[in-house]
Amino acid sequence: MNLEVKLAGVTFKNPVTTASGTFGSGAEYEEFVDLSALGAVTTKGVANVPWEGNPTPRIAETYGGMLNAVGLQNPGIELFCERDIPHLKEKNASIIVNVCGRTVEDYVEVVERLSDEPVDLLEINVSCPNVKAGGIAFGQNPDALYDITKAIKAKAKQPIVMKLSPNVTDITEMAKAAEAGGSDALSLINTITGMKIDIHRRKFVLANQTGGMSGPAIKPVAVRMIYQVHKACSLPIIGMGGVMTGEDAIELMMAGATMVAVGTANFHNPRATMDVLDGIKAYMERYHIEDINEIIGCM
Numbered sequence: 272m273n274l275e276v277k278l279a280g281v282t283f284k285n286p287v288t289t290a291s292g293t294f295g296s297g298a299e300y301e302e303f304v305d306l307s308a309l310g311a312v313t314t315k316g317v318a319n320v321p322w323e324g325n326p327t328p329r330i331a332e333t334y335g336g337m338l339n340a341v342g343l344q345n346p347g348i349e350l351f352c353e354r355d356i357p358h359l360k361e362k363n364a365s366i367i368v369n370v371c372g373r374t375v376e377d378y379v380e381v382v383e384r385l386s387d388e389p390v391d392l393l394e395i396n397v398s399c400p401n402v403k404a405g406g407i408a409f410g411q412n413p414d415a416l417y418d419i420t421k422a423i424k425a426k427a428k429q430p431i432v433m434k435l436s437p438n439v440t441d442i443t444e445m446a447k448a449a450e451a452g453g454s455d456a457l458s459l460i461n462t463i464t465g466m467k468i469d470i471h472r473r474k475f476v477l478a479n480q481t482g483g484m485s486g487p488a489i490k491p492v493a494v495r496m497i498y499q500v501h502k503a504c505s506l507p508i509i510g511m512g513g514v515m516t517g518e519d520a521i522e523l524m525m526a527g528a529t530m531v532a533v534g535t536a537n538f539h540n541p542r543a544t545m546d547v548l549d550g551i552k553a554y555m556e557r558y559h560i561e562d563i564n565e566i567i568g569c570m
Contacts, residue, residue, distance in 0.1 A: 272555055273562040276310070278507045278529045279430035279455035281391050283310040283365055286524065286563060287548045290485075290511045290534025291316055291369035291394060291434075292341065294544075296355035297362065303541040308548070310530060311365035314355065316396050318371050319380040321347035326478040331467050336486020336513070337535055338465050340479035343371050343399065348384050356388055366390040367432070371399045375422050386428040394432045394509075395423055395454075398461045398483075410436035410461075413448035420452025430455035432509060435500070437489075438464050442496045443503035450504045457500060458509035458532070460493045486535040487513040494526045501527025501568050515543070517550015527568040 274285035288311040294300060297312045306312055324344025331338045345351070351368075359366050368390050372378040382393060397410035397419060409415050410433075420433055433449040435442060437460040446457055462483025467476040493512025501508060510528025513535070514520050520531040536543035551563070560566065 272552065272560075273564070274551070276529050276563060276567075278509070279392060279432065281365075281430065283530065285310040285548060285551070286528075286530045287520065287544055287551070288367060288509065288530055288532045289313045289537065289544060290532040291396065292339075292343070293534040293537045296351075297359060297364065300537070300541055301362070304545055306359065307363035309364065309544055311367045311391060312359055313367040313394060313532060314351070314359075314369055315345055316343045316369040316371035317345050317348050317351045317381060318343065319348055319377050319384075321345065321350075328476065328478055329482070331476045331482065333465065333467060333484060333486075333488070335488030336484055337538070338467055338477060338482035338484050339462070340477045340482035342479070343396070345371070348381050352384065352388055356390065360389055367392040367394050369394045369396055369434070371396045373399060373401070374403055375419050378419065378423055379426050382423050382427045382431075386426075390429060392432050392456070393423075393427055393429050394434050394458055395419075396434050396461070398434070398436045398438075408436055408438070410434070410445060411439055413444050416445055417448040417452040420449050420454050424453035432456040432458050434461055435459040436461045437492060437496055437512075443499050446500040446504045446506070450506050454506060456507045456509065456529075457504075458511065459500060460489070460496050460512045463489050463492065485512070487515055489513050490519060490522075494522055497523055497528050498526040498570060514547060517547050517552070517554055520547050520551055521554050521566065524563075524567050525570050527570070529567055
């Protein structure tokens with residue numbers, strides 16, 4: 272049984288990774304998960320300087336998922352390079368670094384700092400608010416997405432993966448803009464903007480009012496968008512959005528994903544990534560599939 276997949280010229284031992292922001296850099300999950308057994312660990316977003324994130328409360332449960340408005344709290348690139356990368360290498364994990372910023376220059380600074388680090392891919396979180404464009408996310412305007420992709424690609428030593436926001440009218444327009452800008456791969460979907468109101472206190476549950484919705488409730492949207500993007504452009508895809516089981520992962524792969532990221536599931540089952548990997552293997556055995564690549568984009 273072959274579980275190896277190739278994405279943006281990099282070979283991974285299997286298609287399972289973690290969704291940024293749900294797994295830290297792996298340290299808090301080590302007693303449950305063998306980091307070296309995953310296809311890769313995708314780290315929490317890292318910026319050029321430390322970010323405090325949003326005020327609390329910034330997490331809320333919803334039916335079929337959760338809302339988060341954490342605000343990409345992170346320790347900054349210097350501490351990340353000193354502490355997290357060496358730890359992941361020591362554990363023999365493949366590394367995908369999620370990069371965030373508020374200006375194009377912020378992103379480029381992080382990408383350049385990572386140029387000599389032993390990481391496999393750079394996942395670029397373009398759902399950050401573009402402070403120079405009035406706060407709209409880079410990933411919600413195709414021209415801005417093209418420009419930031421081109422700027423990052425010009426400086427990046429590792430392949431770049433643009434992480435697309437689903438909060439757009441046409442996801443394929445964004446995928447094509449990233450492809451035209453030189454992205455090596457895409458990841459989708461990021462969270463869907465949502466809101467929760469406490470009807471007894473007549474208050475917003477999140478201090479930020481809105482947050483990103485993730486979890487099983489968004490999986491059908493993820494499947495649809497991955498399918499559309501797979502048809503619209505030629506870049507490989509890391510699929511995510513509501514993956515709880517191996518069968519969920521298979522569904523995203525059939526829609527067109529080469530790799531699959533497990534996110535919200537980690538919060539209520541710290542072994543979720545390993546369970547998803549075991550589920551993929553069980554599916555392959557059940558249907559006598561020798562090579563996982565047979566099912567990628569088979570729809």
